Amino acid sequence: MKIQECKALITGGSKGIGFAIAKVLKDGGAKVAITARDPQLLNASAKQIGVEGIVADVRREQDCSKAVGAALKSLGGLNVLVNNAGIGYKAPLESVEVELFKDVWSTNVLGAMLMSREVSHVFKKQKYGSIINIASTAALRGYENATAYVASKFALRGMTQCWQAELRRFNIRVILINPSEVQTNFGRKQKVTDINPKKLLADDVAHTVASCLTMHDRGFVPEITLYATNPW
Numbered sequence: 427m428k429i430q431e432c433k434a435l436i437t438g439g440s441k442g443i444g445f446a447i448a449k450v451l452k453d454g455g456a457k458v459a460i461t462a463r464d465p466q467l468l469n470a471s472a473k474q475i476g477v478e479g480i481v482a483d484v485r486r487e488q489d490c491s492k493a494v495g496a497a498l499k500s501l502g503g504l505n506v507l508v509n510n511a512g513i514g515y516k517a518p519l520e521s522v523e524v525e526l527f528k529d530v531w532s533t534n535v536l537g538a539m540l541m542s543r544e545v546s547h548v549f550k551k552q553k554y555g556s557i558i559n560i561a562s563t564a565a566l567r568g569y570e571n572a573t574a575y576v577a578s579k580f581a582l583r584g585m586t587q588c589w590q591a592e593l594r595r596f597n598i599r600v601i602l603i604n605p606s607e608v609q610t611n612f613g614r615k616q617k618v619t620d621i622n623p624k625k626l627l628a629d630d631v632a633h634t635v636a637s638c639l640t641m642h643d644r645g646f647v648p649e650i651t652l653y654a655t656n657p658w
């Protein structure tokens with residue numbers, strides 16, 4: 427599909443990777459809506475790049491259906507969903523807190539399912555659409571102190587494969603993108619100020635999303651993993 431034909435809803439689009447995806451699509455001529463929980467930052471970010479801002483918490487079923495309804499209305503349809511909203515939580519196994527574990531799961535797994543379930547009605551009816559799930563290299567291999575995050579991203583990868591199996595016959599493409607470390611403020615108490623030009627930027631993920639979308643609709647890339655070429 428052409429970027430100009432995209433009517434895209436991006437969760438967690440107020441900053442970081444989601445914001446970069448929204449900007450690249452908007453700059454390419456797409457109609458774009460972004461979601462996040464914090465209305466102030468969301469509205470400022472939406473205004474900055476001229477896209478629609480929809481306050482919605484992906485952990486809440488009602489918010490997800492409202493967000494899809496609002497995007498359909500404001501964009502005049504919908505053919506792309508990017509499940510990008512995500513949070514992290516680091517703790518050694520012996521001190522994993524149940525509420526924090528559940529919060530990661532509710533955001534990264536349940537949230538992506540709720541949003542995808544909602545758009546699947548629209549995409550199946552129109553027999554067309556793309557769902558892009560932003561996972562992580564944490565979807566491929568576990569590492570220390572990352573029980574909740576790794577579990578959630580493995581689950582997102584598993585759900586992606588289920589949806590690929592279910593939705594291909596409706597011309598719906600479901601794509602998983604696994605970035606390694608990207609220089610955003612994700613999970614950081616202090617803002618990233620020193621950008622290392624050799625490490626990945628949010629723009630690199632946005633470029634990957636745009637490449638997947640612009641491929642002819644007869645084909646799709648099931649999964650892409652992104653590494654910095656030479657971060658050392």
Ligand SMILES: NC(=O)c1ccc[n+]([C@@H]2O[C@H](COP(=O)([O-])OP(=O)(O)OC[C@H]3O[C@@H](n4cnc5c(N)ncnc54)[C@H](OP(=O)(O)O)[C@@H]3O)[C@@H](O)[C@H]2O)c1
Nearest residue numbers: 438440442443462463464483484511512562607608610612
């Ligand atoms: N940065 C990395 O190194 C890296 C690497 C691999 C994968 N990823 C993945 O990429 C995605 C984006 O990460 P990022 O680095 O851009 O993070 P970020 O800068 O912290 O941005 C996260 C975005 O998600 C939104 N969000 C969080 N919880 C939400 C909820 N419950 N409902 C709706 N929106 C929510 C945030 O806004 P509000 O807080 O206002 O809701 C914000 O817009 C995540 O899924 C992350 O796991 C990141």
